[in-house]
Amino acid sequence: MVVHIDGPCSEALPPEVLRGIEEFNAGQYFEQHEILELAWRAELRPVRNLYRGILQIGVACLHLQRGNMVGALKLLDRGCYWLQSFHPVCQGVDVERLLSDADKMREEVNRLGLEQLGDFDPNLFPRVHLLSASL
Numbered sequence: 001m002v003v004h005i006d007g008p009c010s011e012a013l014p015p016e017v018l019r020g021i022e023e024f025n026a027g028q029y030f031e032q033h034e035i036l037e038l039a040w041r042a043e044l045r046p047v048r049n050l051y052r053g054i055l056q057i058g059v060a061c062l063h064l065q066r067g068n069m070v071g072a073l074k075l076l077d078r079g080c081y082w083l084q085s086f087h088p089v090c091q092g093v094d095v096e097r098l099l100s101d102a103d104k105m106r107e108e109v110n111r112l113g114l115e116q117l118g119d120f121d122p123n124l125f126p127r128v129h130l131l132s133a134s135l
Contacts, residue, residue, distance in 0.1 A: 008046070009047065009090035009091055016038065017091075020054070020055065024058045029058045029061045036052075036055035036058070040055060046085070047086075050091065050093065052082045053081070053083035055079075056076075057126055059075045060074075060076040061126070064109065069114050076105065083099055089131055094130065094131050097129050098129070105124050105125065105126060
């Protein structure tokens with residue numbers, strides 16, 4: 001799937017997605033999931049997968065906080081898969097940076113392994129950066 005900038009990617013983020021991103025960036029990963037899942041289900045166009053990708057990366061962070069390495073890696077992969085089509089920017093979301101940050105998280109989780117997962121630096125949790133004045 002190819003997303004063109006003159007389509008939905010040129011639109012502003014819906015208010016509920018902005019709210020979900022605020023929760024994501026605040027580390028409220030369960031809450032961001034609840035909000036973004038509603039937005040993802042309500043949107044019928046392919047841009048819905050932007051929201052889906054963000055929420056799955058947030059759920060990966062939640063899994064990591066709970067010590068579930070397998071779940072974290074699985075959701076990171078899924079989230080990145082859904083975001084690929086929206087690279088580099090969509091609706092003001094810096095998708096390229098989010099994918100890069102998710103890769104850094106994955107690399108660190110793999111480096112630590114299950115035995116040292118508790119040593120994961122929370123500063124490596126990705127954030128959703130906007131290239132507009134929305135947040």
